[in-house]
Amino acid sequence: MGKRHEMAVRTILEENEDSVIEIDSSKGLEPPFAEEEKILREEDLVLPGTYHHKRNVISINNDVASSVKGYMVCDLDVTRLNKIHKHLWLAGLPSASRALHNQVRVGREIIITESADLHIVWRDNVVTLKPLPDYLLSYATWINTLCKDEDLYRSARGFLYSYTWLISSKSDLRIAHAKGLISEDIKWEHWAPFSAAVVSRIQGDPSSINQRYIYGELRLKRLNLIYRFSNASNFKTMIRGYEYGYHQYSTYFERNFKWVLTAIIYITVVLTAMQVGLATTQLNTSAMFNRVSYGFTLFSILAPLITLVIGAIIMLILAVFNVRHALGEKARSHQ
Incomplete structure (x- = not known):
């Protein structure tokens, strides 16, 4: 000792x-x-x-x-x-x-x-x-x-x-x-x-x-941003930043994906407005408005799916990192 x-x-x-x-x-x-x-x-x-x-x-x-x-x-x-x-x-x-x-x-x-x-x-x-x-x-x-x-x-x-x-x-x-x-x-x-x-x-x-x-x-x-990008070659630093304050995955997503809820509300409002617009004679016959509505509808379908995929990938990376970190700590404790 x-x-x-x-x-x-x-x-x-x-x-x-x-x-x-x-x-x-x-x-x-x-x-x-x-x-x-x-x-x-x-x-x-x-x-x-x-x-x-x-x-x-x-x-x-x-x-x-x-x-x-x-x-x-x-x-x-x-x-x-x-x-x-x-x-x-x-x-x-x-x-x-x-x-x-x-x-x-x-x-x-x-x-x-x-x-x-x-x-x-x-x-x-x-x-x-x-x-x-x-x-x-x-x-x-x-x-x-x-x-x-x-x-x-x-x-x-x-x-x-x-x-x-x-x-x-x-x-x-x-x-x-x-x-x-x-x-x-x-x-x-x-x-x-x-x-x-x-x-x-x-x-x-x-x-x-x-x-x-x-x-x-x-x-x-x-500080987290500075630490992550000033030493981008270090995988541990990229994940944890300066101070890793997340002890549950739910906390991580709650703090970093709040903007998704705002985006969903905005998309819902725009789609509703487009539906009202398409019901009017002036906009229903507008080729440009129809093209914009078509594009935004596709975006509103794909964007949440892409966000979910990105979130799943991040969760997988965090899980792998935490398992590796735990195994490393276990190995060091037995040395």
């Missing part, structure tokens, strides 16, 4: 080593707040006992620096978004996201996620938010871990910065407490000066944050 845990942590660190530069804090990496501005004392910080990484559950050893770092690298990982950064302008604006009270005002339901790359991602009337990790409020954690790795440092600063967008008033803080986004021990008199210090330091050095946080809210449908 110990070897498996060590290998899993090493895998997390190796996956990020292309963009990770080990630097100590003496080279200019400093916490985004002063020690006297911290909200959380080191002795009050309690890290999780375990975390998930690629379907594996990994335990955290607080006495081993690499174990703690591996957890934080995984917890703040936004590699998927960085891979498509040049296309993110299609999914969002390079500006701060709405504050929490405005998210509620526009009718969005706040859903909790523990994935940093789904933080402030929205679809329809839902926005997913990752709770603010307590360790980002600890000065000692910044000095001992976050400031010793440039990539992790930039991700941590960017994520913390995003919460200064979300919580900018007392009403925002009340919503954050109610939704479990931030510790209830953090009061307004703590957050107000802390967030002001963070903003003043980060806005003065925007290059110190991960490039994902140049953008605020990102639209999930656009």
